[in-house]
Every structure is written in C-alpha cells, then in structure tokens.
Amino acid sequence: RKEVEQDPGPFNVPEGATVAFNCTYSNSASQSFFWYRQDCRKEPKLLMSVYSSGNEDGRFTAQLNRASQYISLLIRDSKLSDSATYLCVVNPNAGNNRKLIWGLGTSLAVNP
C-alpha cells in the first residue's frame, strides 16, 4: 500500500459544481495533514492545513477521518481558477516537518 494515495483524476467539472477529493494514508500514527495546490509547471503552494475537527476556508472544506485514515477536500462553487493539481501531504512524525510524504496529486479541470 502506498504511504499516501490519491485518485489521480482528472476530474472535469463545470463552473459552480461541488467536487470532493479523498486521500488515504497508511501510517496510522501520522500527525499532521495538508492540502497543497500545484498549477501547471509551477511550484506547490499550501492550500490549507487539515485539523482534527475539520476546517473551512471560504469555498474549501477539509476533513480528517483518523479511524479510516483518510482526508478529504471539498470545493464548493468551483471557479475556472480552481483548475490545478491538488496534492495531499502527510507528516507522519509529530513536530518533524522534514518528513512530509506527498501524494501524486489529483488533477482538477473546471470548465466554463
């Protein structure tokens, strides 16, 4: 089993749609979780951290399910500018930032 696994997509959705991505992780002791966004031929940028209670930032909602070892990202009212690859990132070591484990990413295309 891969350490961090994502559905690669691509997800093609119309503007205004709601889309959800899931990511599973294998290390049950993992402590911190992130979603990064990477535009084509650009560097990854932090979209949001994922907290145990779940968190929301505008149209984006992140959830963590420790029992099932997955995190999710929900995007509401999709915009054309949301088109990108969304990378799930897991830190299996509490307080040890250097051990980030990256998923392959899920590609999203929002169409007019």
Add this chain to the structure above:
Amino acid sequence: ETGVTQTPRHLVMGMTNKKSLKCEQHLGHNAMYWYKQSAKKPLELMFVYNFKEQTENNSVPSRFSPECPNSSHLFLHLHTLQPEDSALYLCASSQANIPVNTEAFFGQGTRLTVV
C-alpha cells in the same frame, strides 16, 4: 522579491557536464530542502538542511551534491547525470523545529533536462 528564488529556471546539460542549481530564501527560515518531481511520481525529498547542517540524505546518488553555506542559500551541484535525472527540482524552506502544520514555501523550480 519572492520568498524562495531558484536559478536557473531551465537547464539542459550533457551527461559529462557539471552544473549547479541555486536557491535563495528571504523568509528568515532556518530549514531548507531539495525535492525532485518527476512525471507520474510524487514529490521526492532529496536533502534537508536545518541551521546549515545536513540532517537528511534520502539515499540520493552521489552525482547530486548539496551545499548550504548559510541559512538563506542552498545549492545542488550536479555532475555526470543520467537522462533519468531529468525532472523538476524544487527548493523549499520552512521554520525548523516548530511543531505540526508548518508550511513549506517552494521556489518555482529548475526544470532540468539531461541529454
């Protein structure tokens, strides 16, 4: 002035060449990283420096040689590379020794092609 700057942005080199990638961060961070991003593979951590000291070498071949002269600068020296080393090389920085949810900031990367 961007937070993390990498040069060059693109590099084509022969297998017998020697070249260096440069990374500079203006964020006051004390941890710097080299990552490799190949097509259809997840980001691979190569090296980590905390307070100028190398703390991680992720089984990287010796044809890649990092150098960190200070907390703001990081180099990756390349020699006798192979075509499979062609990839996007990303530099990142963060605050070291801060617990959970520490954001890593990336440079725009150097797209390397080995011919």
